[in-house]
Amino acid sequence: xxxxxxxxxxTADAKFQAFGRTLEEAFSNAALATASLMWDxxxxxxxxxxxxxxxxxxxxxxxxxxxxxxxYAFETQSFLLASVEEIKIxxxxxxxxxxxxxxxxxxxxxxxxxxxxxxxxxxxEMKIEQADSVTVQVVVDM
Amino acid sequence: xxxxxxxxFVWEIPKCGDMRVPAVLxxxxxxxxxxxxxxxxxxxxxxxxxxxxxxMSYVMPDAHQGYGFPIGGVAAxxxxxxxxxxxxxxxxxxxxxxxxxxxxxxxxxxxxxxxLLAEIFKEVPAGVGKGGITKLSRSVxxxxxxxxxxxxxxxxxxxxxxxxxxxxxxxxxxxxxxxxSARALERGIPQLGTLGAGNHFLEIQKVAHIYxxxxxxxxxxxxxxxxxxxxxxxxRGLGHQVASDYIEKxxxxxxxxxxxxxxxxxxxxxxxxxxxxxxxMCAAVNxxxxxxxxxAHWVRDVFAKVMGxxxxxxxxxxxxxxxxxxxxxxxxxxxxxVCVHRKGATRSFGPGRPEIPEVYRAYGxxxxxxxxxxxxxxxxxxxxxAEDLSFSSTAHGAGRVMSRxxxxxxxxxxxxxxxxxxxxxxxxxxxxxxxxxxxSAAYKDVDEVVRVSxxxxxxxxxxxxxxxxxxxx
Numbered sequence: 001x002x003x004x005x006x007x008x009x010x011t012a013d014a015k016f017q018a019f020g021r022t023l024e025e026a027f028s029n030a031a032l033a034t035a036s037l038m039w040d041x042x043x044x045x046x047x048x049x050x051x052x053x054x055x056x057x058x059x060x061x062x063x064x065x066x067x068x069x070x071x072y073a074f075e076t077q078s079f080l081l082a083s084v085e086e087i088k089i090x091x092x093x094x095x096x097x098x099x100x101x102x103x104x105x106x107x108x109x110x111x112x113x114x115x116x117x118x119x120x121x122x123x124x125e126m127k128i129e130q131a132d133s134v135t136v137q138v139v140v141d142m
Numbered sequence: 143x144x145x146x147x148x149x150x151f152v153w154e155i156p157k158c159g160d161m162r163v164p165a166v167l168x169x170x171x172x173x174x175x176x177x178x179x180x181x182x183x184x185x186x187x188x189x190x191x192x193x194x195x196x197x198m199s200y201v202m203p204d205a206h207q208g209y210g211f212p213i214g215g216v217a218a219x220x221x222x223x224x225x226x227x228x229x230x231x232x233x234x235x236x237x238x239x240x241x242x243x244x245x246x247x248x249x250x251x252x253x254x255x256x257x258l259l260a261e262i263f264k265e266v267p268a269g270v271g272k273g274g275i276t277k278l279s280r281s282v283x284x285x286x287x288x289x290x291x292x293x294x295x296x297x298x299x300x301x302x303x304x305x306x307x308x309x310x311x312x313x314x315x316x317x318x319x320x321x322x323s324a325r326a327l328e329r330g331i332p333q334l335g336t337l338g339a340g341n342h343f344l345e346i347q348k349v350a351h352i353y354x355x356x357x358x359x360x361x362x363x364x365x366x367x368x369x370x371x372x373x374x375x376x377x378r379g380l381g382h383q384v385a386s387d388y389i390e391k392x393x394x395x396x397x398x399x400x401x402x403x404x405x406x407x408x409x410x411x412x413x414x415x416x417x418x419x420x421x422x423m424c425a426a427v428n429x430x431x432x433x434x435x436x437x438a439h440w441v442r443d444v445f446a447k448v449m450g451x452x453x454x455x456x457x458x459x460x461x462x463x464x465x466x467x468x469x470x471x472x473x474x475x476x477x478x479x480v481c482v483h484r485k486g487a488t489r490s491f492g493p494g495r496p497e498i499p500e501v502y503r504a505y506g507x508x509x510x511x512x513x514x515x516x517x518x519x520x521x522x523x524x525x526x527x528a529e530d531l532s533f534s535s536t537a538h539g540a541g542r543v544m545s546r547x548x549x550x551x552x553x554x555x556x557x558x559x560x561x562x563x564x565x566x567x568x569x570x571x572x573x574x575x576x577x578x579x580x581x582s583a584a585y586k587d588v589d590e591v592v593r594v595s596x597x598x599x600x601x602x603x604x605x606x607x608x609x610x611x612x613x614x615x
Contacts, residue, residue: 007547008547009545009547009548010545010546010547011179011180011206011207011542011543011544011545012206012207012208012213012542012545013546014545014546014547015545057393057394060404061390061393068386071379072325072328072329075329075332075333075379076328076329076331076332113572113573114339114572114573115573115574115575115576116339116340116546116573116575116576116579117338117339117340117615119233119234119340119379119382120233120382120385120386121386122209122233122405123209123389123403123404123405124209124403124404124405126404139209141209141233141234141382142340142546
């Protein structure tokens with residue numbers, strides 16, 4: 001399987017690129033990259049499902065809001081993301097986008113060794129490139 | 143980019159393009175090299191373009207790239223024509239440092255060092271995903287956001303004397319939680335009284351060198367070998383959410399067209415949104431003061447239990463590193479109120495400022511500069527010159543030079559623990575990976591940073607301290 005995401009050098013924080021054949025796949029992989037900064041995504045059981053629904057005035061804001069959901073679900077519900085399912089992105093008439101998805105994971109952080117904390121998702125150096133495939137680039141504040 | 147050397151440690155980027163004022167960097171030639179490697183100076187230029195900026199866009203010796211403003215960026219804005227920017231404060235609002243002094247010496251704690259650190263690790267909720275105190279109600283949280291550390295003292299965490307020894311008395315009076323989102327409150331509830339991860343830490347330290355004995359004495363630092371405790375943390379998820387929320391609100395109202403950087407978004411200070419952000423930021427500042435107040439209380443509990451007494455554990459001071467404040471400064475010979483943004487910078491008021499505690503007023507405020515994990519930290523004193531040189535600001539720490547990713551590739555947490563142990567430094571952490579990311583080699587040389595501060599005169603050396611025990615979230 002092709003690489004889902006890769007980390008790039010950034011002095012203070014974490015910068016990554018996530019890849020996909022579609023916008024949906026690249027966004028999902030960006031959520032996994034964000035989660036991987038905090039826990040071992042592969043080790044999280046698929047016990048709990050959470051519906052996620054976000055909007056954005058543009059794709060950048062949509063991505064920012066979507067990734068913020070990973071942090072929010074973790075900090076407020078102790079939810080650890082393992083995978084993203086049923087993701088759908090749609091353009092809204094009159095401008096903007098919405099995204100719906102299901103987060104699958106576990107809400108037992110005590111079972112896992114957490115190794116970092118993402119404070120916020122930023123617009124810094126954010127890029128969304130759509131050609132034959134999609135690459136998104138994000139810097140998160142650690 | 144043109145960089146003019148003005149003197150050994152002062153570099154200027156002259157006004158060009160849309161810059162309303164020049165930018166100035168305080169650094170040694172060595173620090174300048176690392177600053178040049180990222181976007182720091184470009185970001186300082188962007189700040190210089192903002193409406194109402196006064197004098198200069200300042201860059202402190204430990205600066206590195208941030209979002210919108212550089213980390214280590216200081217800028218003051220006219221109250222009527224100027225702006226306020228969440229990117230000029232940072233995501234971790236009132237990330238800051240508290241320093242406690244003790245009557246104990248290195249010898250006193252030598253045999254109980256391990257136990258002390260283990261107990262602190264047990265008492266202070268540390269890392270990520272670990273809840274704080276028993277579940278808070280929303281109304282209590284709002285009280286905390288309004289009252290800050292005063293709430294903590296009223297509820298049995300620490301003393302009124304601690305409040306006197308905290309910037310703003312531990313409470314920013316303009317705080318108003320009514321403009322804080324439900325989401326920010328939700329993030330704040332489980333995390334009150336937690337240290338957090340990343341570069342946040344709690345250290346048991348010893349005084350390694352005293353540069354200025356007279357001022358050290360005033361600050362409660364009596365001799366080399368004296369044990370101190372340093373707490374470095376911020377406003378946690380609540381502060382991060384306030385920053386994100388207001389970046390978005392300002393975007394919705396003012397748009398992002400023409401902004402060189404989306405996080406440079408701002409609002410006029412006197413606009414409804416500018417005022418709402420300021421009041422919300424003040425509330426997040428109060429949350430962070432409360433956090434450090436509670437953690438300091440637990441540290442005292444541990445000293446009482448392990449060492450027999452916590453009587454001598456007095457607070458030297460508590461400083462903010464990420465904040466915007468309304469302060470009086472003299473500009474073109476006239477005293478005026480301005481909104482000073484300090485993003486990764488410490489206030490360094492000199493003698494005479496009414497804002498600093500009475501016992502320190504003849505000398506200047508204590509400036510606490512933490513190093514990276516396991517390296518030296520410094521106690522400095524604010525100066526009068528700093529008012530003219532940097533709107534009374536100096537550095538806030540070491541500043542990263544290596545990415546976390548690169549640090550992970552190069553170091554292993556266990557190996558770092560062993561190396562620290564050889565140096566006589568105990569380490570407790572929830573995550574070896576986190577330890578590797580914070581390896582001191584990933585940071586600038588803090589000794590060099592404070593030397594520049596001292597030589598330029600924006601904060602003068604008082605004492606150098608080194609850790610004997612480190613707790614990392």
